Amino acid sequence: MSYEYIITILKPMLEGAQMTILLFVIAIVVSLPLGFLLTLAVKSSFKPLSLLAQAFIYVMRGTPLLLQLLVICFGLPMIPGIGEYLVLDRFVAACIGFILNYAAYFAEIFRGGLLAIDKGQYEAAQVLGFSKWHMTTRIILPQMFRIALPAVANESVTLVKDTALLYAVAVPELLHYAETAVNRDFTIIPFAVAGVIYLLMTLVLTLFFKWIERRLRFE
């Protein structure tokens, strides 16, 4: 394998990686807060809202992300009557799919974080005269986020790898360019290069979350 060859295939693959990173950033930035809102909705004492949120999470976690992407990209435009208004740019459609799917997972992670908080924390805050708002924002949420952090980190790494599903809706990304090169040049090297690029991306992410975890250790 030649050094020059890797350089030639690297250029389109890095462009593809930009698409991967763009999708990752959009998905994580929107799905984390959305997931948190979903947790609140599930916890809401207003039953219809809670049931709706639970149903949404069930559907999003219970069906393949690939199916969801295909439905949003190709299925929605086929709905009679309204379909023609649901034709989206495929990258935009993919972003929506990723956001909705990951929000459901993050909602479950945050809910787990809430469940892990001892009821004594609520009792101590109540007896000390905290308002509901202060109890939530000063005592419960900081602990919930800290408890959820390792699971959020894990899910984020999965998200990096799931971006390869863009391939299925024909948005050119890292894996797409790797496969093009493999088919054209009949060599495994582009796959290896793609693997290394994914590893680098997940490494950066893992180090980033380790750093946050250390900073929020409460010790």
Added chain:
Amino acid sequence: MAIIEVSNLKKSYGNLEVLKQISFDVNKNDVVAVIGPSGSGKSTMLRSLVHLEKVDGGSIRVSGDDLVKDGVYSKPDEIKQITTKMGMVFQHFNLFPHLTVKENLEMAPRLAKRESASDIRKRSSELLQKIGLTGRESAYPAHLSGGQKQRVAIARALMMNPDILLFDEPTSALDPELTGEVLQVMKDLAEEHMTMIVVTHEMGFAKEVASRVIFMDNGEIIESGHPSDVMTNPQFERTKAFLNR
């Protein structure tokens, strides 16, 4: 003057009656030790005073204000105002693990916004000195021993300047060699005439420090009085049986 007046307090979980017509008063400067076997309703009684448990009937008055009267609770803002006159120390400390010792002490009074930040800081450093933890302001609870945690929890309750301090088995979660330092802080408070109700299994503390002992069994107050009467010369078989365990 009675700080706490409890009459005919009733509570059940399903068919199980955990409090059966409990009545007692606590006067200013009293140190009341509540003793009795596990499951006798001691903790439930204490927790209902600060509204951590809801009672089904009876009345609780705190400094003349009704928390609950004949089973009917006051409005939420009144309840909050009444319960903040009381401080609570829990068996499992319930310190906030994501906050330093200093933040644990200062957050509640700061949010209550009744006094200046400098007054709050002054009091927290005085209290830290009192519990012997000066210099540990920036430690997180995870780095404290059980005895230190419970002392911080006592200081945190005192930060709100309560009229009365409630203790729910404050030494039961501690290693035996750490109970002494917590009991000492409580003894010091008693000597300063802090009004306290202490649910405890520490018979020595009840005998030595309490001005009154209440013996509970099976959701009822069996007898109450000066520790020398109740503990050395109990009138009822159940009290005798409990003390002779």
